[in-house]
Amino acid sequence: MKVTGDQALVKKINKSLILHTIRKHPELSRARISEMTGLNKATVSNLVAELQEEQLVLEVGTGESSGGRKPLILHFHAMAGCVIGMELRVKQLTAVLCDLNGKVLHEAEAPLQQHDLPYVLENMKTMISGLIAKAPPTHYGVVGIGVGVPGMVDEDGVVLFAPNLAWEKVELRKLLEESFSIPVIIDNEANSGALGELNFGRGEDVRHLLYVSAGSGIGSGIIIGGELYKGSRGYAGETGHMCIEAEGTPCSCGSRGCWELYASEKAYDLAAVELPAYQTPELIRFAAEGNAAARQQFAVMGTYLGIGLTNLINGFNPELIVIGGPLSEARTWLEEQMQQVVARRTLPYHKQQLEIAFSTLGSRATMIGAGFSAAMHFLGHTRVMV
Amino acid sequence: MKVTGDQALVKKINKSLILHTIRKHPELSRARISEMTGLNKATVSNLVAELQEEQLVLEVGTGESSGGRKPLILHFHAMAGCVIGMELRVKQLTAVLCDLNGKVLHEAEAPLQQHDLPYVLENMKTMISGLIAKAPPTHYGVVGIGVGVPGMVDEDGVVLFAPNLAWEKVELRKLLEESFSIPVIIDNEANSGALGELNFGRGEDVRHLLYVSAGSGIGSGIIIGGELYKGSRGYAGETGHMCIEAEGTPCSCGSRGCWELYASEKAYDLAAVELPAYQTPELIRFAAEGNAAARQQFAVMGTYLGIGLTNLINGFNPELIVIGGPLSEARTWLEEQMQQVVARRTLPYHKQQLEIAFSTLGSRATMIGAGFSAAMHFLGHTRVMV
């Protein structure tokens, strides 16, 4: 059944519009909101009153007057509740407790020794319980848990396939919701990272963003029109297996010449010369110390990174690309080659408005984005397309 | 200023919902519409009455009863007006006059000898005038003109760049609207083709579709969530310049190893052996007659087509891919290799729900899609996202 229009819908649209306007622009008065949104002053007053009752908006004193009554300044009440954002990595579990605006209140971290589901689930539950215990007293309490995982996830929060964990069809959302009775949002690690960067990193006011997470493989989070694009069954963005060498090295996916064989940590196995180290942080240290083999390795990977990016640019035409994941820490040795290749290979019109940047949230992008998803799910978001 | 909700919006949403429900499902009664949409019977009655006054809906007699009063059957009045759909090709101009539901009423065709703007524009105007003259008398007359062009188009109907025409920044929409005072929609040829296939070809009920137009180059039209995705400045889908051989043949775009060098008509230049012909229709004829070189050429191109498709599948995860454009006529000699490569190279989860098909509209997909765009623009489409 499709979505029909009635007065309840109108109210939902306008309330959502006002709430998110306040959330994105602090220091607004009712009068300014009325101007910005086009809603009548009376409508704004009524809906703001409801949002205040719901503890989502606060009056925080008066602002400066420009020849009349002083405006009453409204704030989004980010501490009306908390959310937990978590990232499940191959060797590590990390999580944050955030307010509803993504501000980090607590962090947690634990190593993972193995990948069997009971073990990992136990660790996740322990970490979540720990953060819930640390949560400050708020009106709504902990209202959502978001988790970014290294694999494909469907719309029901089932991890369909996570090769690095050897997981298949794990009903992660259901398992966690049964334990905590709090809404759980599961998403791909790159998708969460994209949301993190869009909302708290470089992505302010960007409508089309590509977040490329380079680590043990490559995954992309695709933001289209300000929204996460997930593909027909929820797992688009598997760009790591895009072929960039038709008859290249065979890949575990069944194809050959996949991008991530050349531009992720998997490339270490293909290095022409022996490397001083085969872990990214160590290799970065060697590069910083002037090791030629390490620098050369990153230069080659930067080139291939650029080739894959060019393909993504031609296909998606984003305004901004953010490089994240563990490999983004090697920026200094990757960037020059990468930018050169992109400059040389992209179509002239694409160059004009494209920016390629490295993550500002670093390794925290995914968990912050996952927390943000949970917060948005709690706040709701209804709007109209013409 | 953002879109706010009020009663006018509610009415617009519901009216649009009813109109498009009737358009897509003939033989509906008011009662069935009420059931399908969830709208109250009275609401449906009121809005249908308005649509009848606007000549967009007709009562066409009664249907079968199942034990009560016979239902009054409603039809979308496709002949309330006409639209023109046009395709601008390198050597040819083709156009159709359609009713509001995409049914072709008249066709026109003319060769193009050169590409300078005044000449092409003159030909376009002559053809459009001719079709307008042939249009049957309808309530609204000709309500829109849609044009598919081989190049990048921005949201203002400006052809930014069309290498095969040597056009740059041509304000095509403005030029045509000034001549005819009818709304004009300009779009990329592949985008229009995608819309054509989505609505009148293989794409019924498909939400994520990729239309790959293979001819003198390769372009893709991307349908996401039932809507055309155009990228940040309106020209995504330039997938022909996706790199599939990192150090491959240099391309005119500045890059190397671009897909369209190996899988479009450009591949004829790279053929290992001498070909019996260098025009697609002739080469197809040779292949049909058993010519080994021609068949081998198509087999190789099918392989490369499959490699590029695999990349698109991993990135966009569509439900359906439709191959169109002149090369789709060589289906018999392309398909086997292409499907084999895709089957071998795509990730297991992508295979499950993916179908790759060849165009059913053939060379008419683009102009029919362009006409459809114009019709949709006239009818309007307002809906809600949650």
Add this chain to the structure above:
DNA sequence: AAAACTTTGTTTAACCAATATACAAAGTCG
């Protein structure tokens, strides 16, 4: 300092679209 003007936010009455309910119209079936 008083009067005039400005700006903010609330109150009031009017409007209008969807809805539930009742109802009329037009059929089927035993």
Add this chain to the structure above:
DNA sequence: CGACTTTGTATATTGGTTAAACAAAGTTTT
């Protein structure tokens, strides 16, 4: 022929936005 069904319309109610008037709280001018 009477009981039941289904379709489509009429009526009163509900509940949201809005324009306009107004109250509150400032600043500027005289």
